[in-house]
Amino acid sequence: MGDILVLMEGIEKSFPGVHALSDCRFELRSGEIHALVGENGAGKSTLMKVLAGVYAKDAGRIVYKGQAVDIPNPRAAQHLGISMIHQELNLMPHLTVAQNIFIGREPRRRLRFLLDEDEINDRTQQLLDMLHLRLDPRAKVADLTVAKQQMVEIAKALSFNAEVLIMDEPTAALTESEIDELFRIIRQLREKGVGVVHISHRLEELKQISDRVTVMRDGRYIDTLRTQDVSIDRIISMMVGRTIYETAPEAPDNADREVVLEVKNLNRGNVIRDVSFTLKKGEILGFAGLMGAGRTEVARAIFGADPIDSGEVYVRGRRVHIHSPLDAVRHGIGYLSEDRKRYGLTLGMDVENNIALAAFNKFVGALGWVNRASVRQTARRLVDALSIRTPSLQQQVKNLSGGNQQKVVIGKWLTADTDILIFDEPTRGIDVGAKSEIYHLLNDLVRQGKSIIMISSELPEILRMSHRIIVMCEGRITGELSSAEATQEKIMTYATQRGGIMNAGASSHSPADPAQSRSA
Amino acid sequence: MEARVAQTQGRSLFRSDAVQKLMAFAGLIALFIVFSLSSPNFLTLNNIIGILLATAVNGVLALGATFVIIAAGIDLSVGTVMTFSAVMTGVFVVYWGLPIPLGIVGGILAGGLCGLVNGLVISRMKVPPFIATLGMLYATRGLSLVISGVKPIYFNDTPEFRDIAMGSVLGTLIPGLDIPNAVFILFGAAIVAGLILTRTVLGRYCFAIGSNEEATRLSGVNVDGWKAAVYALCGMFAGLGGVIMASRLNSAQPALGAGYELDAIAAVVIGGTSLRGGEGTVLGTIIGAFIISVLANGLRILSVPQEWQMVVTGAIVVLAVYADIIRRRQ
Numbered sequence: 001m002g003d004i005l006v007l008m009e010g011i012e013k014s015f016p017g018v019h020a021l022s023d024c025r026f027e028l029r030s031g032e033i034h035a036l037v038g039e040n041g042a043g044k045s046t047l048m049k050v051l052a053g054v055y056a057k058d059a060g061r062i063v064y065k066g067q068a069v070d071i072p073n074p075r076a077a078q079h080l081g082i083s084m085i086h087q088e089l090n091l092m093p094h095l096t097v098a099q100n101i102f103i104g105r106e107p108r109r110r111l112r113f114l115l116d117e118d119e120i121n122d123r124t125q126q127l128l129d130m131l132h133l134r135l136d137p138r139a140k141v142a143d144l145t146v147a148k149q150q151m152v153e154i155a156k157a158l159s160f161n162a163e164v165l166i167m168d169e170p171t172a173a174l175t176e177s178e179i180d181e182l183f184r185i186i187r188q189l190r191e192k193g194v195g196v197v198h199i200s201h202r203l204e205e206l207k208q209i210s211d212r213v214t215v216m217r218d219g220r221y222i223d224t225l226r227t228q229d230v231s232i233d234r235i236i237s238m239m240v241g242r243t244i245y246e247t248a249p250e251a252p253d254n255a256d257r258e259v260v261l262e263v264k265n266l267n268r269g270n271v272i273r274d275v276s277f278t279l280k281k282g283e284i285l286g287f288a289g290l291m292g293a294g295r296t297e298v299a300r301a302i303f304g305a306d307p308i309d310s311g312e313v314y315v316r317g318r319r320v321h322i323h324s325p326l327d328a329v330r331h332g333i334g335y336l337s338e339d340r341k342r343y344g345l346t347l348g349m350d351v352e353n354n355i356a357l358a359a360f361n362k363f364v365g366a367l368g369w370v371n372r373a374s375v376r377q378t379a380r381r382l383v384d385a386l387s388i389r390t391p392s393l394q395q396q397v398k399n400l401s402g403g404n405q406q407k408v409v410i411g412k413w414l415t416a417d418t419d420i421l422i423f424d425e426p427t428r429g430i431d432v433g434a435k436s437e438i439y440h441l442l443n444d445l446v447r448q449g450k451s452i453i454m455i456s457s458e459l460p461e462i463l464r465m466s467h468r469i470i471v472m473c474e475g476r477i478t479g480e481l482s483s484a485e486a487t488q489e490k491i492m493t494y495a496t497q498r499g500g501i502m503n504a505g506a507s508s509h510s511p512a513d514p515a516q517s518r519s520a
Numbered sequence: 521m522e523a524r525v526a527q528t529q530g531r532s533l534f535r536s537d538a539v540q541k542l543m544a545f546a547g548l549i550a551l552f553i554v555f556s557l558s559s560p561n562f563l564t565l566n567n568i569i570g571i572l573l574a575t576a577v578n579g580v581l582a583l584g585a586t587f588v589i590i591a592a593g594i595d596l597s598v599g600t601v602m603t604f605s606a607v608m609t610g611v612f613v614v615y616w617g618l619p620i621p622l623g624i625v626g627g628i629l630a631g632g633l634c635g636l637v638n639g640l641v642i643s644r645m646k647v648p649p650f651i652a653t654l655g656m657l658y659a660t661r662g663l664s665l666v667i668s669g670v671k672p673i674y675f676n677d678t679p680e681f682r683d684i685a686m687g688s689v690l691g692t693l694i695p696g697l698d699i700p701n702a703v704f705i706l707f708g709a710a711i712v713a714g715l716i717l718t719r720t721v722l723g724r725y726c727f728a729i730g731s732n733e734e735a736t737r738l739s740g741v742n743v744d745g746w747k748a749a750v751y752a753l754c755g756m757f758a759g760l761g762g763v764i765m766a767s768r769l770n771s772a773q774p775a776l777g778a779g780y781e782l783d784a785i786a787a788v789v790i791g792g793t794s795l796r797g798g799e800g801t802v803l804g805t806i807i808g809a810f811i812i813s814v815l816a817n818g819l820r821i822l823s824v825p826q827e828w829q830m831v832v833t834g835a836i837v838v839l840a841v842y843a844d845i846i847r848r849r850q
Binding site: 047054074075078090091093095099104106108114115117156265344 | 597722727728731735736737739741742799
């Protein structure tokens, strides 16, 4: 580790209604990989966006290479040598790889306003060669897989000759071999004296790559420690402010149970290819895979939200034709979207109306009047049953925490009497504490005879909750595992059975990475 | 989200521009064949020249609109800005007695100024493009009437002015082939537009902003400034359209121009430019403009009433976009 490169002190940032950062501190040395961890909403991304010029700070100071600096916009940050790869991919899908990398600083011809496309492509090729990435500079970004798009982002950030590289959850969509490749590049940068900030939820990964770790909680700085001196359990307890005990999965014997849902040869374009599976009564069927593997697409197709090209769906042995979500609800299928704020809730309405939303006809009396007493009674029962923490039934849903919002969505589908529930990323954006409540709730639901399909990108969650696991990759089912035989390695092997391999010259990766197997 | 973009658009996007252009071009050829077979009066030199001339103004307006639409914006004011520019050209040349070249430049710059105002209102004041340019539509319509005193301005003392669009340089070189200059102005403007779109920074940022505005901003591009430039460029094309219009009619008609913006947008859309932004070509727009002119001309020759021509044009616009949606869905 070298000299102090960046020092942030007393950083304050408020958004309307939220005090996002209070008195935050961060220190980055040259030639170190610095992990930044915390629960969702702890302020990690916000703090780094202040450093990258995306947000203006309300108070505090930033010292860069010994001098106090002002970073009003992303361009200023880039000039200083600070690059950030954002959590959401930030590419222009209609442009080529090279055009994306050089956006905003295109090499020009002698006439200043003319672009030098050859130069752009040549320099991109050199950059990609340096990083051992086998990508065509002329390929359109929309045609690349998510992992390759991620690599384009990294190449772009590095092309600024960055001295500070901030990566916000860079590995979320990558396969193991791609992560290895990324880490190789990051270590290479460390050798060159670059300071790397790595924001991630994968603590095992941080343990493996980082030199120091800074923990944040509720918009506050907690501590900075040398990674080798601290255990993962200790990091977690610093993140949540208490110790969380992970419980082992319960895996009841379900071999001879009734099949409630059977899907045969489902196809849609090249997103869903020949998908067949069964769901049994009282079972949690996990759907694992990488981002873009087609799991959400399968769920939406079954739910009638997207049209299918071919395929058959049987509910309790009877062939059904589901052309719309309304049909699906009639057959007792409920879908809880990964984006509950957009698709699951009407945020401006109160708790009781959200709970009644999918089954309003139950509460409608003569002449179309809504029986409000009955709505309230049902809502009260579910708020108690699901222990939704809300000051009142009339509270607007947008003011509830992520975990409680998710419970309201569950309550909504319970009201609609659906006994096949498809959960898409049920704990996304929910903090660790609320997560375990959701897990308990899912277990309760299957004990009551409901059947659950759970799509999740978090392997520990899949392993902990599922009775059976289906793994998808590029629209196909590539494997099925019982909970007894499933491990992170096996799932990842199935999840990466795809066509192209993107690392040129890189060593062939070993699926059994020691750090990964220890955590499994 | 991004994952789904990558998946559903996937490989199909790769040749999408080319395929759409091919479809539009095939449509244009088909129209030509149908009308030629239906009427002996269609495929004559005079009629073809008529079609070319009729496309000149709409084509130039559509070129400007192409930039805005690729950048995921919309400009409803191109028709009335065109009128405003024609009136201003009249003011410069007839009232002020400026030399014709200066009058032309003045007219184009007047259009560019309107576009710049659009761009600034959109990028600085964050007014949605639909509203900002709707406001400009009304404002320029009113200003044209106010400035001209609700009377046409005739270029009677400067007969050369009419030759800008209606003279034929080609006709003097090759007697008998009297294709008016307006047609060559259109093709010249198309080449310039094509170069700007594919070879310059401005064109690149049109695509980038239309494809993912936030990512472009985070890449350190001055998105607000470039947006204003895109609308200003669109205004300049509308200004050029105004000059051609004035020259063709040998007068600035202050009451003309409403409805032209819809023809321009229709041409852009038929030519395969996505209203969601991020894709589009100049060649597509030119083909789209010709489809609209050929359709109007052919239907008129077949004595289809003008009212029905509008119905057909409307159907074609919807069909063109629907065909594109079908193709994407595969």
